[in-house]
Amino acid sequence: MAISIKKVGVVGGGLMGAGIAQTVAQAGYDVIMAEVNQELLDRGMERVTGAWTMLTGKGKITEAQAAEYRGRFRGTLDLADFSDRDLVIEAIIENQDEKKKLFKTLDGILSEGALLVSNTSSLPVVEMASVTGRQTRVAGLHFFNPAPVMKLVEVVRTIVTSDETIETLKEFARSLGKTPIVAKDSAGFIVNFLLIPYMLAAIRMYEHGMASMEDIDTGMKLGCGYPMGPFELLDYVGLDTTLWAAEAIYKEFPDEAYAPPTLLRRMVQAGRYGKKNGKGFWNLDEG
Ligand code: CAA
Ligand code: NAD
Numbered sequence: 001m002a003i004s005i006k007k008v009g010v011v012g013g014g015l016m017g018a019g020i021a022q023t024v025a026q027a028g029y030d031v032i033m034a035e036v037n038q039e040l041l042d043r044g045m046e047r048v049t050g051a052w053t054m055l056t057g058k059g060k061i062t063e064a065q066a067a068e069y070r071g072r073f074r075g076t077l078d079l080a081d082f083s084d085r086d087l088v089i090e091a092i093i094e095n096q097d098e099k100k101k102l103f104k105t106l107d108g109i110l111s112e113g114a115l116l117v118s119n120t121s122s123l124p125v126v127e128m129a130s131v132t133g134r135q136t137r138v139a140g141l142h143f144f145n146p147a148p149v150m151k152l153v154e155v156v157r158t159i160v161t162s163d164e165t166i167e168t169l170k171e172f173a174r175s176l177g178k179t180p181i182v183a184k185d186s187a188g189f190i191v192n193f194l195l196i197p198y199m200l201a202a203i204r205m206y207e208h209g210m211a212s213m214e215d216i217d218t219g220m221k222l223g224c225g226y227p228m229g230p231f232e233l234l235d236y237v238g239l240d241t242t243l244w245a246a247e248a249i250y251k252e253f254p255d256e257a258y259a260p261p262t263l264l265r266r267m268v269q270a271g272r273y274g275k276k277n278g279k280g281f282w283n284l285d286e287g
Contacts (some may be wrong), residue, residue: 001141002088002167002168002171003085003088003113003115003164003165003168005029005087005090005115005172006030006086007029007030007031007085007086007087008024008029008030008032008033008085008086008087008088008089009031009033009081009082009085009086009087009089010024010031010033010034010089010091011033011034011079011088011089011090011092011102011106012034012035012044012090012092012093013034013035013040013041013043013045013047013048013075013090013093013275014044014091014092014093014276015145016091016119016143016147017033017035017044017089017091017092017119018033018044018047018051019047019143019145019147019148020089020091020119020147021044021048021115022047022048022051022052022069022141022147023148023176024070024071024145024176025048025069025073025146026069027043027175027176027177028072028175028275029072030072031072031073031074032074032075032076032081032082032085033045033048033075033076033080034076034077034081034082034153036206037077037275038075038077041076041077043074044075048073048248049073052069052070053066053150056065056270059068059075063067066206068216068262072287079105079106080109081111082106082109082110083105083109083110084111085110085114085115086107086114086115087114087115087172088106088115088116088117088254089115089117089118089119089142090102090103090117090118090119090120090128091119091217092243093241094120094121094122094244094248095244096123096124096127096128096248099118099120099123099128100127100128100130100131100149100211103128103131103132103138103227104131104132104188106132107131107132107133107134109142109198110134111115111224114134114167115137115138115139115168115169116128116132116134116137116138116279117138117139117141117169118138118140118141118156118280119138119140119141119142120140120142120187121142121188121192121241121244121245121248121254122189122192122196122244122245122249123187123248124158124185124187124248124252125156125158125185126138126159126160126185127157129160129161132247132249135158136160136161136162136164137161137162137165137189138156138160138161138165138167138255139156139158139161139165139166139181140154140155140156140158140185140189141154141155141169141172141173142152142155142183142191143178144157145237147155148240151177151178152178152179153173153176153178153179153180153189154180154182154189154191154235155170155173155180155181155182155183155186156183156185157170157181157182157183157184157185158185159185166182168181171209181220186252187248187249187251187252187253188245188248188253188258188278192238192245192248192249196242196245196246196249196258197258198260199230199233199234199237199256200246200257200259200260200261200264201214201230202220202230202231202232203261203263203264204261206231206263207261207262207263210213213231213282214230215286216229216230216254217229217230217231217232221244231282232282233275234281235272235278235281236274236275236278236279237276238273238275238276239264239267239272239273239280239281240268240273240274240276242264243260243264243265246259246260246262246264254263254279267280267281267284
């Protein structure tokens with residue numbers, strides 16, 4: 001039997017957290033989004049409400065709908081505000097220690113029956129579950145970027161997640177207009193196990209002087225019909241997130257295909273995180 005979900009919390013208002021909060025509010029749920037400080041919360045809130053302004057401008061939603069979405073969405077800096085949430089979706093940085101710290105805190109705040117899920121790209125979800133007293137009600141709920149547009153959600157089942165939790169999350173994903181697929185809690189799940197080595201291979205091709213970034217991108221767009229080439233996608237996903245996800249998959253599957261290339265490390269060490277901070281592969285030539 002599925003658990004009833006009405007009130008949702010999202011932790012993290014970055015690329016993914018904001019997109020998830022937007023998607024969930026649009027589907028009729030009451031949503032609170034948390035960030036670490038006022039500046040980042042303001043930026044995350046603007047990402048969400050700015051999308052509704054954009055959609056109104058394009059005539060895709062009405063002013064009344066935008067007002068309705070805004071009415072059931074708010075931000076907070078205080079996780080205690082999550083005490084009445086039925087489901088909390090964690091979308092903070094891809095760092096296991098940070099995620100475990102957060103799961104422990106949230107476990108002490110949420111009601112006994114509430115579900116706690118992670119949007120992690122690659123990390124073992126059971127490790128997050130292990131610090132809580134609700135291991136059967138912890139799972140992965142992996143959205144794709146941009147969350148309001150991409151139709152897939154991976155529901156990640158750990159070795160202890162209950163059937164009820166999985167069924168509830170599949171139903172929740174469908175209520176958002178998404179198609180759920182169920183993946184095991186193995187690093188990279190389904191999509192990133194295939195996508196990350198593809199993006200890393202593109203960086204290696206460039207490192208070895210086999211082709212320019214532009215030609216590699218054009219090749220995959222026009223030759224395979226991909227909407228973005230691998231370098232465009234790397235900049236879009238975030239180079240920091242890609243590096244951390246590759247490291248997590250490589251740790252579990254020590255195969256060369258998952259080893260982060262030196263250039264990716266150097267990009268992150270140089271503070272070039274991609275589109276989110278305005279510095280990535282696309283403007284590397286400009287220094
Ligand atoms: N809310 C609702 N709709 C939105 C939106 C938002 N926040 N942002 C954009 N849209 C809508 C636009 O209104 C537009 O709709 P129409 O075509 O009906 O006008 C549509 O989405 C497409 O947007 P754009 O016209 O701006 O852009 P586009 O046609 O160039 O498509 C894209 C953009 C959807 C991102 C496309 O380039 C694409 O699919 N790229 C690949 C993305 C991808 O592979 N994502 C997965 C990354 S991996 C991942 O996420 C997993 C991980 O763990 C790292
Ligand atoms: P991001 O860097 O854009 O955003 C992360 C946000 O989390 C930041 O704004 C940060 O301030 C906030 N944060 C950090 N610690 C926090 C805490 N304790 N409480 C509240 N907020 C906190 O990263 P992102 O791209 O949104 O990625 C978030 C998660 O989603 C990661 O686990 C990532 O692997 C996963 N993911 C990313 C993508 C992608 O394409 N970028 C796709 C799917 C899943």
